[in-house]
Amino acid sequence: MADRTKIEERTITEDGRLMLKKVEREGIETVWDRYETQLPQCGFCELGLSCRNCVMGPCRIDPFGEGPQKGVCGADADIIVARNLGRMIAAGAASHSDHGRDLVEILKAVGENKAPGYKITSKEKLRRIAKELGIETNGDDINELAVKLAERFEEDFGTRQKAVSFVCRVPQKRLKVWEKLGIVPRGIDREVVEMMHRTHMGVDNDWANILLHGLRTSLADGWGGSMIATEVSDILFGIPKPVSSQINLGVLKEDQVNIVLHGHNPLVSEMIVQAANDESIKSLATSKGAQGINLVGLCCTGNEVLMRKGIPMAGNHLMTELVIASGAVETMIVDYQCIMPSLGHIAKCYHTKMISTSDKAKFPFMEHREFHSDNAQKLAYEIVKEAVENFSNRNKDKVYIPTEPVPIMSGFSVEALLEAMGGTLNPLIDAIKAGLIKGAVGVVGCNNPKIKHDYGHVTLTSKLIQNDILVVDTGCAAVAHGKAGLKQLDAIAKAGNGLQEVCKALSIPPVLHVGSCVDNIRILVLAAALANELNVDISDLPLAAAAPEWYSEKAVSIACYAVASGIFTVLGVAPPILGSKKIVSLLTEGLQDVVGATFAVQPDPNRAADIIIEHISKQRKNLGLN
Ligand code: BF8
Ligand code: SF4
Secondary structure, three states, X not given: OOOXXXXXXXXXXXXXXXXXXXXXXXXXXXXXXXXXXXOOOOHHHHHOOEEOOOOOOOEEOOOOOOOOOOOOOOOOHHHHHHHHHHHHHHHHHHHHHHHHHHHHHHHHHHHOOOOOOOOOOOHHHHHHHHHHOXXXXXOOOHHHHHHHHHHHHHHHHOOOOOOOHHHHHOOHHHHHHHHHHOOXXXXXXXXXXXXXXXXXXXXXXXXXXXXXXXXXXXXXXXHHHHHHHHHHHHHHHOOOOOEEEEEOHHHOOOOOEEEEEEEOOHHHHHHHHHHHOOHHHHHHHHHOOOOOEEEEEEHHHHHHHHHHHOOOEEEOHHHHHHHHXXXXXXXXXXXXXXXXXXXXXXXXXXXOEEEEOEOOEOOOOOEEOOOOOOOHHHHHHHHHHHHHHHHHHOOHHHOOOOOOOEEEEEOOOHHHHHHHOOOOOHHHHHHHHOOOOOEEEEEOOOOOOOOOEOHHHHHHHHHHHHOOEEEEEEHHHHHHHHHOOOOOHHHHHHXXXXXXXXXXXXXXXXXXXXXXXXXXXXXXXXXXXXXXXXXXXXXXXXXXXXXXXXXXXHHHHHHHHHHHOOOOEEEOOOOOOOOOHHHHHHHHHHHHHHHOOOEEEOOOHHHHHHHHHHHHHHHHHHOOOO
């Protein structure tokens, strides 16, 4: 194994550093070690210049112009880079959207009384969305309405001919842009499948045409699959409201049964939450000598239950292995996405039971207990009971909970924000017009061992709020900010004077948690509402997005739908496109004239902040604001 980098180089977090010392002592391998064994990573792949779409290949293009300039089929650098990027977008859009589909299936099952334990928590939102989509109802039958809405969404996945339902939310000016380009998303599955088709050998060999379909595919995610996922989650599990909780490894409790919820879809975790509140299970825990049952979250499943239930958050992507190394976890329950296949291996060093729950996501050294609408309630109860029974197997000598948790505020859905502002966007608009708030930025996305853990998020966001830019966050970025103490009322003091004034008046922190990664659509909904209110396009607003530490294909899809929706987006890690000058120039400059927004790549978060501050002041000037 290569020499390990210093722990201080790996993460800025105290809990992470202390836990990394423990795993080093115990000889446990982590994501950082494996990253180092991969170095140097393949230069062709980093540039996007390798292709294995067929077995005449694999092929690669020499970036220095000396070796091959075409694959066996004749594809050049531009075609290969575009095809690879297209497939990344398709995979990301598929992941969010398939998660949305699972929720739609439960919504339908609830309407048909086939999902014991699940219910419609927000009847108001169900009615509101049904009305928005023009779904007729006979009378007040909420179950019938659930089925009808689910069926409408099912159609959105297939071929809808014209457009997915939520295109009705797109501001007219933006929709015209998409219509002109022919990128209005038709069906969610359709755009993903079409991308796979186009990138098969011998189909779409016009790099720009592939990329245009890439934007359409990403829009099918943002205004389709992800939007459905969030809205149906709110209907089933409730609209998030401001809630206080705690964050970092210190949320684990030495004297309690610790159950960790990891993954993305709230379908499983919501049932576990119910089961953990069952009185008979609680008394079983007491009889085993535990002071209670402590549920904590990781990654986006963690974000979902933090937003709606105030369940404490243990950590983000790069912390998922370290949570197990605490030796204090009785059971980790996973659903899907961003679950490293290494987790089961690490759990073998402790008493931790690992449970996978989705038919589409099995992992090494995990026990597979498949959740379906009809058995979820029963299964959740059994799993929590087994976790309680596992408490007595804990080896106290191995337990280490390194820090005290940090307080965090969460739960800022669009509805909650509107409520905080007295039902209208006017206070926000007035604050922007008056220059108290210069603009708003969505800081989102992952961790990646290529960037010092949490450094990108925390550095960028701290600088933005100092400059009176409101930050809304999701995913692992939100967890980073939370651990750094930026998501509590005390953090108001870290903001610029103008932003401080607004935060104090509304009693909100300067960095607002809007949810998991599918919940990035809450930012779209807010941006669309702002654009409509001001009668401008989204691309005219003083907004930006950033993903300082992104790693996943889902993040590529999010970044693309942000830009296609008109939001300037800065990435901290370069996507594999640098092998094509034409594509780099289109994405970083040319798109401005096409969709009114571009990408930028800037690994240094301080400089990324400068770029964003400059962009926002330019947008303000164009709107006639000083
Ligand atoms: O969907 S931010 S590492 S956990 S991909 Fe994954 Fe990235 Fe975290 Fe959530 Ni989003
Ligand atoms: Fe090579 Fe073309 Fe096949 Fe790709 S599609 S592997 S470039 S022959």
